[in-house]
Amino acid sequence: MADQLEHGQLSQMIRRATEEVFTTMLGVALKADEAHFEQSPPANFDGVVSFIGLAGAWAGTGSLCCSSKLACSLSSSFLMTELTVVDEQVLDAIGELTNMIIGNVKNEVEEYLGPMGLSIPTVIYGRNFGARSLGHDAWTVVPFWSGADRLDVKICLAPKERAAHEHGTRAREFILP
């Protein structure tokens, strides 16, 4: 087992997992765009964001984000029913898509970084909000296009000792005067 993973390898894993899920479960072909790093997610976001935790010798977070319109469209394809507003069905569908995509990425990542657990997904919907995970590592982001609408699938991973140290440092910054 290797103990590191390159950005290019991770972005290819994200691409494979996303394409497999969308082709198999939705019958939708997304167009992948060039992968990139993202240090801080956008501060003012409108739409749907999901998060799912990864934990093992390496720890981090996987995420999907897209507009409300695309979330409704993807959920409609997933459930084969017309959904035009973000409701419980849409949030649940996006959560499950996150679970499947990041879960399948995890299965490949484990061959390099060791066993990992996967949390239950959390899905957030709203307007003009920001979301971030603690830590200083960059996210590997793979954008996908469905027509003119964009879905970002992203993962941030760090060795647990380094992640714990950074979290501890940031906690101390908050607590100490």
Next chain:
Amino acid sequence: MPLDLLIVDDSAAIRKILQRVLHQAEVPLGTVYEAGDGVEALAILKEKTVQLIFSDINMPNMDGIQFLTQLKANEAWKQVPVVMITTEGSQAKVLEAAQLGASGYLKKPFTPDQIKDKIVGLI
């Protein structure tokens, strides 16, 4: 003969999709019971009889492995075949489920043909 079955998954979307996929695979369905976790599933089994169970692994309250363990420890339920349907793909998890008595293991995402192949020998 129509099958009464239990689907255990914390995602309502997956529970709905699985029923649709079973229809597409031409599995004869009777009553389909749904549970969001192992606790709900055991409560249903105390009242209802099923011929087949599909269960996810990662669920809140009681996960699929804990549910499978309790199911197989109960004389009334241990003969009911259980197919695990999950994103967990590690050999360790597959082996653990098999050792606990799972009759099949299927990774998400899945197709109707994959579902049909898994349950052909169980119904």
